[in-house]
Amino acid sequence: MFSFFKKKKVEKEEPKEEILVEQEIIEEVKEKTEETVIEKIEEVSKTPVIQEEMVKEEEAKEEKKGFFSRALEKTFGTIKTVIPTKKEKIAFDDIEEMLIEADMEYEIIEKAMDGLPEEITRKQLRHRLVMLFEHAPDVDLNNLPKPFVRLIIGVNGAGKTTTIAKLANRSKKEGKSVILGAGDTFRAAAIEQLSIWADKLDVPIIKTKQGHDSSAVAYDTISSAIARDIDNVIIDTAGRLQTQKNLNNELIKIVKVCNKAQENAPHQKLMILDGTQGNTAIAQAKAFNEMVGIDGIIVTKLDGTAKGGALFSISNQLELPIFFVGVGEKQDDLIEFSPDKFVDSLLDEIYVDEETN
Numbered sequence: 001m002f003s004f005f006k007k008k009k010v011e012k013e014e015p016k017e018e019i020l021v022e023q024e025i026i027e028e029v030k031e032k033t034e035e036t037v038i039e040k041i042e043e044v045s046k047t048p049v050i051q052e053e054m055v056k057e058e059e060a061k062e063e064k065k066g067f068f069s070r071a072l073e074k075t076f077g078t079i080k081t082v083i084p085t086k087k088e089k090i091a092f093d094d095i096e097e098m099l100i101e102a103d104m105e106y107e108i109i110e111k112a113m114d115g116l117p118e119e120i121t122r123k124q125l126r127h128r129l130v131m132l133f134e135h136a137p138d139v140d141l142n143n144l145p146k147p148f149v150r151l152i153i154g155v156n157g158a159g160k161t162t163t164i165a166k167l168a169n170r171s172k173k174e175g176k177s178v179i180l181g182a183g184d185t186f187r188a189a190a191i192e193q194l195s196i197w198a199d200k201l202d203v204p205i206i207k208t209k210q211g212h213d214s215s216a217v218a219y220d221t222i223s224s225a226i227a228r229d230i231d232n233v234i235i236d237t238a239g240r241l242q243t244q245k246n247l248n249n250e251l252i253k254i255v256k257v258c259n260k261a262q263e264n265a266p267h268q269k270l271m272i273l274d275g276t277q278g279n280t281a282i283a284q285a286k287a288f289n290e291m292v293g294i295d296g297i298i299v300t301k302l303d304g305t306a307k308g309g310a311l312f313s314i315s316n317q318l319e320l321p322i323f324f325v326g327v328g329e330k331q332d333d334l335i336e337f338s339p340d341k342f343v344d345s346l347l348d349e350i351y352v353d354e355e356t357n
Contacts, residue, residue, distance in 0.1 A: 075102050075308035076349050083350045089119040090350060098350070102309030108132065108316055122351040126343055132312045133339035136321040139296065147179075147225035149233040149258060149265040151218075153251065153288055154272030156239030159300035161190060163272050163326060164234050165197035166334035171232045172201065179228070181221030181235035182207035183214040183254065186247070194236055201331065204228075214238065214250060215257040222261035235266070248291060255292050268295045270323065273314065275302040281310070285318050294318075299337075300326035311342065 082098045083090060092113065099109045112128045150167070154160045164180065171178040180198050184190035188210040198205035206221040218235050225233045237254060238247055258265040271294045273281040288294055297320050302308060315322050322337040 072308050072345055073303065075346070078102060079346070079349050086350060086352045088352055089121055090125075092116060092118050092120060095120055095125060099309055102346075103307035103313075104309035105313045105317075108313050111316075112312075122347050126347055129312065129343045129346075130339050132316045133322075135319040136315050137319070139321055139323075145262075145264070145267060147222065147230050147233045147262070148267055149222055149225075149235065149262060150268045150270055151235050151237060151254065151258065151266035152270055152272060153237055153292070153294070154239060155274075155284055158239070158272045158274040159326060160184075160236060160239060160272045161193045161197065162329060163298055163300060163324075163334065164194065164236055165201060166324075166326065166331055167234055168197070168201050168203050168232075169331040170334065171234075172203070176231040177229075178203050178232040178234065179221060179225050179230045180205040181217050181233065183217045183221075184236045184238045185210055185212050185214045185217065186238035190236065190239070204230075215254045218254050219257050219261045222258060222265060226262065233265075251292060269293060270295065271297050271320075273297055273299050275299045275307060275310065275326075277307075282314055282317055285314070285320070289318065289320070294320060296321045296323045298322070298324045298326065298334075303327045308346070311337075315339075 078101045079098050082101055083094055095116075096109060096113060099112070100106065104112075112132060116124060116128065152160050152164055152167075161184075168178045168180060180194060180203060182191045182194045182205060184194075185208060191207050191210065195205055195207060204224070206217055206224055208217055214237065221235055222233055224230075235254075235258070237251060255266065255269070269292055271285050271288055273285060275281075285294060285297065297314060297318070299311060299314065299322060302325055311322060311325075314320075324334050325337045327333050327335060
């Protein structure tokens, strides 16, 4: 009897064991599948293509950071003399002195600092400084006309020719075709210099002899771009001071002639300002803006000056966007200006790390 019941008991338990075994097998397969999927994902992320893209992305971030550091190096040095150590909160008077040393106009400093407490946090200061750039209108660069014509304006020595080369280089890197117009016929050296850059970048150039009509060069450059289906036109103009009436009349003529060559051209009139001139450049830009209407600013030579704070004054007083900042002499030494990155770069030097959002 005992044996019979024992046998029956075992027979009843066997199906339970089978179920348990099946569940264990299912769990094991599931775990292996999950492990396989994870391994595959890790394997894909380690492929040369993915790794290369990740490396390029990191390099691009570091490159931008490096450009801003180079552009603001001397400004940083000046800031450090006022605020030598990083803090969580900084005294009102120290911030004010720092901005004065960085060559921000006092009128703009008062505007930025109005109502701030005696001890200022990074978040409080960041908000005020970024706001100084909000007067500059947003510029929509989508659906651009073809050819897209830019007229480059600025005084002698501001870096117009080199900036034109940098803009042409950017266009090529973006897959756009570009043609240059040597409209600075006032100086033979300007024509020669731009021609050298055109050869180096392998882009076409329209030029004439010194003393010839610069507006004719502008017209021929745009006409050539239309005939050759070229995307971008960049036209140089004579390095002129706003007090030189004859040269200024010539500039007004160039603008009118561009419109005859193509309706609504030039589509952008860009003013090149020398960063080493600080607030002196603002008077120049105001005069040109009243004369022909400036659409945006490119600030050059920032790597050679401690006057980085002038960017706040330039944008706020002129109510014009700063499109690019030049930080060197090479063809790639031109970066898009970002108010957020600019302000953060400054604040990184005086505040300890904290959330800025």
